[in-house]
Amino acid sequence: MSGHVILLNGASSSGKSSIAAELLDVLPGPYFSLPRDAVNSMRSRTQTPEFGTPEFDEVFERTVRGYHRMLAGLAAAGNGVIADHVLRPHWLDDCLEVLREQEVTFVGVHCPVPELRRREQARGDRPAGLAERQYPIAHAHGDYDLECDTSVHSPKECAQLIAEFIDKTGRSRAFARLSQ
């Protein structure tokens, strides 16, 4: 298998990790699921500055930029990797730069804000209003290879749509368009 990144981008609670779990079973080959949160959770808890301080923001920026390079490294060695991200415009720019040599299928994971709010409340493990704040920022660039609405489709159906897209189209173009 040649290297490939499937970049799932959407607000918190939009359903990215649920889709990633289903994708592992339907994609051809042994893909890795590497969510951004997994990298955050690897960092020292005791030595990380307090959330909300400029020192924390600096560490977080380094973490996210490192995450992008982990994705590129896995793909450069010929692996398939599923990324789970909530992009900000400058992080998309960084992805476009560090993943420029890799095949990237860019997937917008959408969910209407009222349903995001409902899920957030039901989970209880995310700050109230987080998803609503992230939604317009994450999708500001407005271009994807493929988009799915998780208020309409189950995680399994979204995974099947993504797998079919990859199987049928061969090449993904969104990253090339966004790099111009």
Ligand SMILES: Nc1ncnc2c1ncn2[C@@H]1O[C@H](COP(=O)(O)OP(=O)(O)OP(=O)(O)O)[C@@H](O)[C@H]1O
């Ligand atoms: N297609 C769906 N239909 C209904 N509920 C869903 C769907 N996808 C996810 N959910 C539910 O929404 C909640 C959030 O899902 P999930 O953890 O996959 O989202 P996420 O985008 O990875 O969130 P985060 O970025 O906060 O980790 C879970 O309770 C999950 O069961």
